[in-house]
């Protein structure tokens with residue numbers, strides 16, 4: 001028999017669950033998005049991550065997560081607009097309401113959370129700070145850059161990381177802090193700086209856009225951890241959870257082997273977990289107050305995480321990135337979705 005104490009707890013828990021089950025989710029961002037009919041996304045300008053194609057349609061790894069969000073909210077991957085903004089401008093622009101979300105390679109940091117008032121969705125790309133140098137310098141590691149002139153993009157985590165690195169290694173460098181991306185890249189090509197420092201992914205994407213990519217080398221060393229995650233203004237739980245579970249849906253789909261091409265086959269699965277995930281069993285989606293098929297719709301429209309990665313930046317794309325940490329935990333990577341139940 002249950003002790004009266006345990007019974008008391010059980011009753012309190014049941015009451016809490018009952019009380020919260022029908023709780024109306026309020027959210028100023030989501031309300032505004034619904035009223036407007038589109039999601040406003042702030043992005044950067046690196047082809048592979050985010051850039052308009054020749055027809056003016058935005059394409060890229062981060063762009064696809066914006067489309068996935070539009071599917072969750074509107075069941076329409078086109079109900080989203082993308083606007084580029086420099087690393088210096090974009091966090092203030094998010095704070096002032098110009099954007100609903102940044103999908104621009106923002107690093108999740110404690111200062112940005114506590115001091116600047118941002119929340120982060122799941123990490124979509126595990127990165128680290130790199131250095132892009134002219135091959136003719138013969139440099140093989142960061143410490144060889146003692147006394148070098150290094151270009152840094154203003155408003156990025158790179159500013160503090162590079163200063164920390166040289167302080168720690170008791171070497172010196174001359175910083176050249178640049179806001180505009182074009183000028184930042186030109187500084188290396190024109191010889192104004194010996195090296196550029198930025199997220200390694202960004203430098204990899206920039207290198208292939210240079211006139212002579214083979215004249216430059218991305219050093220293998222990483223100076224920091226740069227977990228790149230969707231950023232939103234603090235204070236809107238419903239919007240945050242939509243961002244979280246949209247990204248998780250792409251990660252969970254890859255773990256389960258569900259792709260854009262085979263998702264309809266999976267609708268016939270007898271596995272109760274898959275039935276819930278794809279909304280064949282509607283109970284989960286109804287409890288979440290989302291379209292029970294939201295995960296199915298995302299996979300159908302955009303694909304799973306691996307497909308998003310491969311299409312935009314993977315080995316067979318022009319970019320040619322390795323998956324590295326960015327593969328499912330079941331394959332030795334860091335991508336891990338909490339359970340869909």
Ligand SMILES: N[C@@H](CCC(=O)N[C@@H](CS)C(=O)NCC(=O)O)C(=O)O
Pocket residue numbers: 043044045046049085086087104105106107108153155156157158181198199201202226228
């Ligand atoms: N992750 C760093 C750097 C962010 C960053 O600069 N991201 C790149 C894209 S991954 C960027 O915006 N580059 C400039 C551009 O795209 O114009 C931060 O959060 O401060």
